[in-house]
Amino acid sequence: MDHRAGATRLLSMDTHDSPAVLVATGVAKTYDSTIALDGASLSVAAGESLAIMGASGSGKTTLLHCLAAVIAPDSGSIRMSVPGAQPIELVGLDEEARSQLRRTHCGFVFQEGLLLPELSAVENVALPLMLTGHPRSDAERAAAPWLHALGLAGMEDRRIGQLSGGQAQRVAIARAQVTGAPVVFADEPTGALDSATSSDVMDALLYATSGQGRSLVLVTHDAAVAARCDRTLHMRDGRIVHEETAR
Numbered sequence: 001m002d003h004r005a006g007a008t009r010l011l012s013m014d015t016h017d018s019p020a021v022l023v024a025t026g027v028a029k030t031y032d033s034t035i036a037l038d039g040a041s042l043s044v045a046a047g048e049s050l051a052i053m054g055a056s057g058s059g060k061t062t063l064l065h066c067l068a069a070v071i072a073p074d075s076g077s078i079r080m081s082v083p084g085a086q087p088i089e090l091v092g093l094d095e096e097a098r099s100q101l102r103r104t105h106c107g108f109v110f111q112e113g114l115l116l117p118e119l120s121a122v123e124n125v126a127l128p129l130m131l132t133g134h135p136r137s138d139a140e141r142a143a144a145p146w147l148h149a150l151g152l153a154g155m156e157d158r159r160i161g162q163l164s165g166g167q168a169q170r171v172a173i174a175r176a177q178v179t180g181a182p183v184v185f186a187d188e189p190t191g192a193l194d195s196a197t198s199s200d201v202m203d204a205l206l207y208a209t210s211g212q213g214r215s216l217v218l219v220t221h222d223a224a225v226a227a228r229c230d231r232t233l234h235m236r237d238g239r240i241v242h243e244e245t246a247r
């Protein structure tokens with residue numbers, strides 16, 4: 001179902017009544033002589049799903065990585081405000097602080113899933129909890145319900161190579177939720193999948209994120225994937241040039 005209205009809005013307008021989880025203003029990033037981001041501004045509300053589209057090289061991944069504290073922008077401001085924590089200004093944080101922030105506040109889903117093939121599905125999902133100091137048994141107990149919720153009951157002990165591409169991507173989605181991270185970042189989460197599987201994976205991703213009050217920021221080349229999100233930002237030459245809001 002395409003629920004997209006195609007209506008445009010002011011970029012600064014908040015489409016949700018919910019408070020903003022991320023507010024980026026004038027974010028810039030240059031690699032040598034390449035201007036990857038040229039003053040991008042946006043906000044993401046709690047529970048909102050936001051798609052970022054644009055031609056290859058337009059700066060989508062660079063923007064996602066700045067918002068997720070993976071890389072440090074050169075200038076601008078990115079303010080992350082999650083429930084129960086003081087708002088944090090990301091610009092200017094060192095690598096250690098960004099790494100800590102990513103572990104506690106951010107979930108990640110990538111095109112290839114980046115799952116560990118030698119571990120089982122449940123071990124992969126439990127891993128972020130184990131990395132934050134939870135005992136293995138507790139972590140696996142917390143991981144299992146996410147696998148069940150995403151249609152993978154009975155597959156907990158399978159290695160990643162024993163799963164289909166769509167199933168593996170649902171393991172990656174479960175892994176991004178298990179810490180309760182309030183913001184999930186996804187870079188081409190359906191890029192390697194056929195359109196039917198892609199639609200199933202989007203169902204799972206939206207259920208696990210905006211369906212639970214978490215925010216989702218995803219980069220995609222696929223208009224059908226973007227159309228499932230609340231809003232789509234279009235980028236060109238490191239800038240956000242257009243915005244569409246779902247009906």
Ligand SMILES: Nc1ncnc2c1ncn2[C@@H]1O[C@H](COP(=O)(O)OP(=O)(O)OP(=O)(O)O)[C@@H](O)[C@H]1O
Nearest residue numbers: 031034035036054055056057058059060061062063
């Ligand atoms: N680590 C890097 N070193 C040098 N240049 C980079 C680096 N990362 C990105 N760039 C450049 O910055 C610009 C934006 O890249 P980015 O990956 O953000 O674009 P994109 O829109 O995500 O592209 P694609 O759709 O092809 O993944 C491009 O010109 C790219 O070559």
